[in-house]
Amino acid sequence: MAEAHQHIAALLSEERVFEPPPDFVAGALVKDRSIYERAEADYQAFWAKQAERLAWFRRWESVMDWQPPWVKWFVGGTLNASFNCLDRHVEAGGGDKVAYHWEGEPGEQRTITYKELLDEVSRFANALKALGVGRGDRVAIYLGMVPELPVAMLACARIGAPHSVVFGGFSSDSLRDRINDAEAKVLVTQDGGYRRGALVPLKANADEALAECPSIQHVVTVRRAGNEHAFTAGRDHWYHELIEEQIPDCPPEEMDAEDPLYILYTSGTTGKPKGIVHTTGGYMTAVTATHRLIFDIHDDDVYWCAADIGWVTGHSYIVYGPLANHTTSVMYEGAPDWPDKDRLWSIAERNRATILYTAPTAIRAFMRWGPEHPEKHDLSSLRLLGTVGEPINPEAWVWYWKYIGGGRCPIVDTWWQTETGCILITPLPGVIPLKPGSATLPFPGIQADVVDEEGNSVPLGGGGYLVLKRPWPAIARTIWGDPDRYVQTYFSKYGPDIYVAGDGAKRDEDGYFWLLGRIDDVMNVAGHRLSTYEIESALVDNPKVAEAAVVSRPDDVVGEAIVAFVTLKSGYEGDESVAAELREHVAKKIGKIARPHALIFTNDLPKTRSGKIMRRLLRDVARGRPLGDVTTLANAEVVEQIHDMVQTGARTEE
Numbered sequence: 262m263a264e265a266h267q268h269i270a271a272l273l274s275e276e277r278v279f280e281p282p283p284d285f286v287a288g289a290l291v292k293d294r295s296i297y298e299r300a301e302a303d304y305q306a307f308w309a310k311q312a313e314r315l316a317w318f319r320r321w322e323s324v325m326d327w328q329p330p331w332v333k334w335f336v337g338g339t340l341n342a343s344f345n346c347l348d349r350h351v352e353a354g355g356g357d358k359v360a361y362h363w364e365g366e367p368g369e370q371r372t373i374t375y376k377e378l379l380d381e382v383s384r385f386a387n388a389l390k391a392l393g394v395g396r397g398d399r400v401a402i403y404l405g406m407v408p409e410l411p412v413a414m415l416a417c418a419r420i421g422a423p424h425s426v427v428f429g430g431f432s433s434d435s436l437r438d439r440i441n442d443a444e445a446k447v448l449v450t451q452d453g454g455y456r457r458g459a460l461v462p463l464k465a466n467a468d469e470a471l472a473e474c475p476s477i478q479h480v481v482t483v484r485r486a487g488n489e490h491a492f493t494a495g496r497d498h499w500y501h502e503l504i505e506e507q508i509p510d511c512p513p514e515e516m517d518a519e520d521p522l523y524i525l526y527t528s529g530t531t532g533k534p535k536g537i538v539h540t541t542g543g544y545m546t547a548v549t550a551t552h553r554l555i556f557d558i559h560d561d562d563v564y565w566c567a568a569d570i571g572w573v574t575g576h577s578y579i580v581y582g583p584l585a586n587h588t589t590s591v592m593y594e595g596a597p598d599w600p601d602k603d604r605l606w607s608i609a610e611r612n613r614a615t616i617l618y619t620a621p622t623a624i625r626a627f628m629r630w631g632p633e634h635p636e637k638h639d640l641s642s643l644r645l646l647g648t649v650g651e652p653i654n655p656e657a658w659v660w661y662w663k664y665i666g667g668g669r670c671p672i673v674d675t676w677w678q679t680e681t682g683c684i685l686i687t688p689l690p691g692v693i694p695l696k697p698g699s700a701t702l703p704f705p706g707i708q709a710d711v712v713d714e715e716g717n718s719v720p721l722g723g724g725g726y727l728v729l730k731r732p733w734p735a736i737a738r739t740i741w742g743d744p745d746r747y748v749q750t751y752f753s754k755y756g757p758d759i760y761v762a763g764d765g766a767k768r769d770e771d772g773y774f775w776l777l778g779r780i781d782d783v784m785n786v787a788g789h790r791l792s793t794y795e796i797e798s799a800l801v802d803n804p805k806v807a808e809a810a811v812v813s814r815p816d817d818v819v820g821e822a823i824v825a826f827v828t829l830k831s832g833y834e835g836d837e838s839v840a841a842e843l844r845e846h847v848a849k850k851i852g853k854i855a856r857p858h859a860l861i862f863t864n865d866l867p868k869t870r871s872g873k874i875m876r877r878l879l880r881d882v883a884r885g886r887p888l889g890d891v892t893t894l895a896n897a898e899v900v901e902q903i904h905d906m907v908q909t910g911a912r913t914e915e
């Protein structure tokens with residue numbers, strides 16, 4: 262924990278407290294702390310009240326049924342997520358309100374109203390039905406940030422078919438594994454997407470994956486870039502042709518509150534990604550409530566969550582939460598520095614964005630690029646900022662507050678996970694004084710704690726494991742096809758009624774939570790969750806590699822950089838060209854985001870006598886720290902060798 266303590270010492274050296282600005286409080290939805298007291302007095306009643314903001318076909322019989330670790334929310338209730346995001350707003354006369362101001366990377370703009378979105382979702386839902394998709398069938402979606410992505414998700418929700426969105430930056434191998442795990446029947450993809458001016462050949466990637474996906478019966482391709490790709494007659498269809506044939510009317514399926522809404526894969530500590538399953542009633546209730554209260558959503562807001570829908574942030578806070586709240590959102594297809602480093606600020610200015618939600622890794626990049634880029638634009642419409650995905654260093658927090666928020670916007674630092682479905686630790690911006698670097702306090706109704714190895718609550722001021730001690734409606738209900746892994750991963754350390762988040766945390770004297778990063782072999786690279794084991798498996802998959810160990814080291818921009826120690830099979834020489842080949846191999850197996858930043862070729866890896874690779878020592882080496890205890894090693898001399906190699910620069914960096 263020495264490292265954690267240093268980290269905390271650094272965080273706590275930023276002692277400024279930012280009170281909610283009075284003019285923000287004046288217009289805020291939540292102005293005082295009574296909401297915390299009410300929720301604490303009866304958390305089930307609190308969530309039931311939030312659920313009442315949705316439209317239910319049938320009201321629930323009981324709010325919660327908890328047989329630890331299994332929980333059900335709004336038992337007996339029925340509803341439809343797409344109806345809640347679309348129909349009810351249109352029926353109430355809100356069909357002309359803009360749902361998305363979309364902008365393509367090359368510069369096109371599209372404005373989509375709630376009525377237009379409902380029409381297209383209904384047509385595509387009918388098209389899916391015509392392809393044989395019904396309740397409970399899984400649909401894989403491999404799209405970039407195009408409007409057809411929320412359309413496809415909502416169309417699935419409309420007919421009760423759980424979607425599995427695969428981030429467009431993932432490789433064909435990653436796509437294949439996810440399709441096969443979920444046994445998806447249909448894949449929705451696009452010809453090509455744009456990223457930094459280059460074309461990402463999504464359909465070609467998908468075709469490669471589909472060679473080994475027996476469950477897929479149909480492929481629907483959205484025409485975006487107009488690039489060439491193969492077309493398999495009978496299996497492949499154009500999105501625009503399918504929707505043209507359908508009427509814009511498709512009655513929503515009446516789903517049980519506990520029916521799965523979607524599966525989303527995330528990295529765990531093994532090589533196999535986990536299919537996190539979210540339900541309909543509880544998930545919709547929690548994302549709608551958290552979105553509204555944390556982002557202080559008013560009718561005239563222009564809200565922009567600049568994440569990718571391929572991650573949970575986009576599912577909850579670009580699609581389901583904002584649409585259920587009848588919010589106008591901004592959605593952007595491409596890179597923040599294309600064609601220039603002020604792209605986001607020009608989009609924010611043109612759309613008069615009022616709320617911006619992004620990741621610390623992006624903020625650190627903006628910081629490096631310099632304040633002259635935001636300063637070129639009028640960002641005075643902004644009134645609230647948010648961050649998610651990793652701990653934010655106080656320096657980046659203050660930069661964001663000053664240069665993007667003009668010193669007037671509160672910042673909500675929101676802690677949550679794919680598994681939690683919704684934000685759990687966060688300020689409410691009209692109520693909670695902010696400390697840069699702290700996600701502050703649990704959302705009303707959430708019981709978070711910091712415990713020691715034995716599960717005892719650590720007194721304020723101390724650090725330990727972050728746990729959640731009572732259920733909330735959006736908690737993942739299981740891992741697709743692997744309930745044992747669900748129990749093992751989240752509910753085994755301290756018993757079935759305590760959810761272990763896998764993060765370290767510390768609370769200060771005011772009870773504020775300071776997140777310390779993962780305590781397992783999961784890394785957080787540029788806000789993306791990757792497992793060391795997954796990258797090691799990808800490296801070892803290359804025929805030249807004998808063995809690999811992957812660790813991370815802190816990085817000013819991406820948060821954690823990937824460092825790979827690789828031992829090659831005899832006969833191979835570790836040089837630049839092999840390094841380039843291995844990086845490419847990892848990109849192919851997982852995706853470009855997983856490419857090692859530094860590669861170090863070693864003759865051997867430090868191992869315990871039982872043959873376990875000592876990652877702790879490699880982490881010290883990667884971080885240039887003095888070496889710890891090596892006495893338990895079977896091959897102590899190898900650490901010295903590696904240490905010397907790193908010191909003398911015998912590594913390749915990207």
Ligand code: PRX
Pocket residue numbers: 527573574648649650651652653674675676677678679680700762763764776777778779785788789790
């Ligand atoms: O380590 C925590 C970090 O991101 C992990 C969850 O990653 P993922 O499931 O990909 O979801 C990311 C978006 C919700 C957590 O275990 N994390 C997320 N938000 C924060 C954070 N760490 C510190 N502060 C945050 N605000």
